[in-house]
Amino acid sequence: MEYSFRQAQQVDAPQIWEILARAIQRRKEDGSNQWQDGYPNPAVVDGDIEKGQGYVLVDGHTIAGYCAIWINNEPAYAKLNGKWLTEGDFVVYHRVVVAESHLGKGLAQKMLLYIEDFARQHMIRSVKADTNFDNAGMLNIFRKLGYTYCGEVVFRGTPRKAFEKVLVD
Template sequence: MEYSFRQAQSEDIPQIWEILERAIQRRKEEGSNQWQDGYPNVSVIRTDIEKGHGYVLTDGGIIAGYCAILINDEPAYANLQGQWLTAGDFVVYHRVALAEEYLGKGLAQKMLLYIEDFARQHNIYSVKADTNFDNGGMLNIFKKLGYAYCGEVFFRGAPRKAFEKVIAH
């Protein structure tokens, strides 16, 4: 399969939202409280795209996955209960989700590798992310890709595990 990674456009919103709705439902079925409080929602996605932060992994004309990528823009990370590996510029990503039919094919890892490429293109060599304590899929991917556990951050009153990966130049 030939995948590509590009900035999301406003016309992608219906496909992106469908992917996120299913991901929200899957988290609920897994017994997680992650994404069960009305976040993320369509207006969050719209804002991601308007600000140029939304990215999609595509398989031809089909959107296989979505994430938001930001540079030095996660206020909660300043209050980490723990220790980051680096103190300089960083890329952070949120709202990683794959379409149902693309699950189990290693595409979340592929998307995170595209995010590392994005960081390098911006001369940034730190990638930071966080996830729920019970999100086994993401925790496993962080481990596989060499992320270091750095501590806890808090979003909307709930603790999350925070990770960082220092990438090669």
């Protein structure tokens, strides 16, 4: 399969929300409290797209995955209970989801590699992210891709594991 990674457009929003809604349900079925508080929601997706921060992984004409990416803009990361590997510019991403029809194909990992390319294109060598303590899939991907556990951050009153990867060429 040939996938492409591009900035999301407003016309993509319904399909993105459908993917996110199903992912929220999967987290609930897994017994997780992640994404069970009304976040994310369609307004969050619309905001990502309007700000040019929403990105999709596309399989032909089908959206196979979604994430939000931005540079140096995660206030919670300034309050890390731990220590980041680097200081200065970083790329951060959130809401990494894969469509139900594309699960089990390694696409979340593929999206993270595209995010690393995004960082390199912007001459940034640090990628930071976080996830829920019980998100075994994401924790495994961080391990596979060489992320380092740096401590905890808090989002909406909930602690999350924070990771960083320093990129090398």
